[in-house]
Amino acid sequence: MNDEITEITTQRTITGTTSGDLIAVEADGLIHARGIPYATATRFRRPEPIDTPEWTRVATRRGPVCVQLPSQLDYVTGPMVDRLEQSEDCLVLSVTAPSVAEELPVMVWLHGGGYVSGGGEAEKYDADELVREGVVVVSVTFRLGGFGYLTPKGSGESNIGVQDQIEALRWVAVNIARFGGDPNNVTLFGQSAGGDAILSLMACESAAGLFSRAIVQSAPLGLRSGRSALYGAARKAFAAHFSTDPATAPASDVLDAERAVTRAVRRFGAAGGMPFGPVAHLAPLSGDLDTALRRIAPHVELLIGHTRDDAAPFVDIVSNMLWLNKFGPVSSLLTAPVVRLVTNVLFGVDGMVNMWHRAGGQVASYRVDWAPKGAPLGACHCIELPLLFGNAWSDAPMLAGQEPPTALAGRVRRTWAAFAREGVAGLPARPLVF
Numbered sequence: 001m002n003d004e005i006t007e008i009t010t011q012r013t014i015t016g017t018t019s020g021d022l023i024a025v026e027a028d029g030l031i032h033a034r035g036i037p038y039a040t041a042t043r044f045r046r047p048e049p050i051d052t053p054e055w056t057r058v059a060t061r062r063g064p065v066c067v068q069l070p071s072q073l074d075y076v077t078g079p080m081v082d083r084l085e086q087s088e089d090c091l092v093l094s095v096t097a098p099s100v101a102e103e104l105p106v107m108v109w110l111h112g113g114g115y116v117s118g119g120g121e122a123e124k125y126d127a128d129e130l131v132r133e134g135v136v137v138v139s140v141t142f143r144l145g146g147f148g149y150l151t152p153k154g155s156g157e158s159n160i161g162v163q164d165q166i167e168a169l170r171w172v173a174v175n176i177a178r179f180g181g182d183p184n185n186v187t188l189f190g191q192s193a194g195g196d197a198i199l200s201l202m203a204c205e206s207a208a209g210l211f212s213r214a215i216v217q218s219a220p221l222g223l224r225s226g227r228s229a230l231y232g233a234a235r236k237a238f239a240a241h242f243s244t245d246p247a248t249a250p251a252s253d254v255l256d257a258e259r260a261v262t263r264a265v266r267r268f269g270a271a272g273g274m275p276f277g278p279v280a281h282l283a284p285l286s287g288d289l290d291t292a293l294r295r296i297a298p299h300v301e302l303l304i305g306h307t308r309d310d311a312a313p314f315v316d317i318v319s320n321m322l323w324l325n326k327f328g329p330v331s332s333l334l335t336a337p338v339v340r341l342v343t344n345v346l347f348g349v350d351g352m353v354n355m356w357h358r359a360g361g362q363v364a365s366y367r368v369d370w371a372p373k374g375a376p377l378g379a380c381h382c383i384e385l386p387l388l389f390g391n392a393w394s395d396a397p398m399l400a401g402q403e404p405p406t407a408l409a410g411r412v413r414r415t416w417a418a419f420a421r422e423g424v425a426g427l428p429a430r431p432l433v434f
Contacts, residue, residue, distance in 0.1 A: 237264035
């Protein structure tokens, strides 16, 4: 079910976009234009850009998200997309901008969810407070799981989800000035799989020039190497599941195939926890990812980091599977050092920071140490999102019923916006700890 904006004061028409004239909402000093189609989607095929300047579209309702299975992290974040329509034709974006804006920095959000869940239209990604720091924010929805990755051989294009993201960035380049954004000052920011997606976009020649800065939050950097065998097994399991043409099978069959992939990759250990995602050496990615990142580093400023206990939810899931949590407090004492170790292995950024420096790029790092008192998983994966996006997170179990500190949330948002404006030079003393 789509939510219509409730605090309507006036309507504002944004004219002249490639998606048409957009009837948006202007309220409390901000413009919200939601559910804007940037391309159309046919299963396993590259996105076809929207070009309907003669249309008038109502952009006051949240758009759809990709068809998906329930997220295994709902017990950490609370539900993310439960009230949103799910559709394969989900290539939409939302723009939040100040009512009066001219040539402001643009921040493009790529959501997390392991490449299998989530969506940019989720209320928890509403960027009102971040926009009040003097930026324009675009939140992108793209295809996920079997709909976006692991296309069976002969059925269509590769890396469909990546191609969706590039098409969204092209839309931003052409249209964002209509909202007061500067198309020559675009920062990508994304968390978890969204952060990983940003690194993949850097390896795409077709994305060159579409952004000049990037904020990578809690990307699973430790899962990036040696994935060829995993993707081979995943692709084989995905294709083998279908008894009919996978391009025309019901969407439920694609979701069942995703479950088959999850079972097939368990033997790959931690890497098997993210079987979907961009596949190196397949278009639009060009060659080896590390080589591509070294090439792009001098041209893209980078802010990268993670949370102190990033791995806590994943260690908790494994502990539950092994029945270790039945030992109560003793188990907590035993798992704490494991969480820190696994966090460093999976989410540590020192190697990436050093590589960026050696390649001649500008880079800074951060860590989020804050956790609510009594939080069950500490400063866990996703804990920075309520600091960045505001007050829609009250049902997130990771917060233990508490609100993020106003001063700390403001500091995080100011830091992100300052990086979008001025890059590394605009940041306070480093490394950054929140």
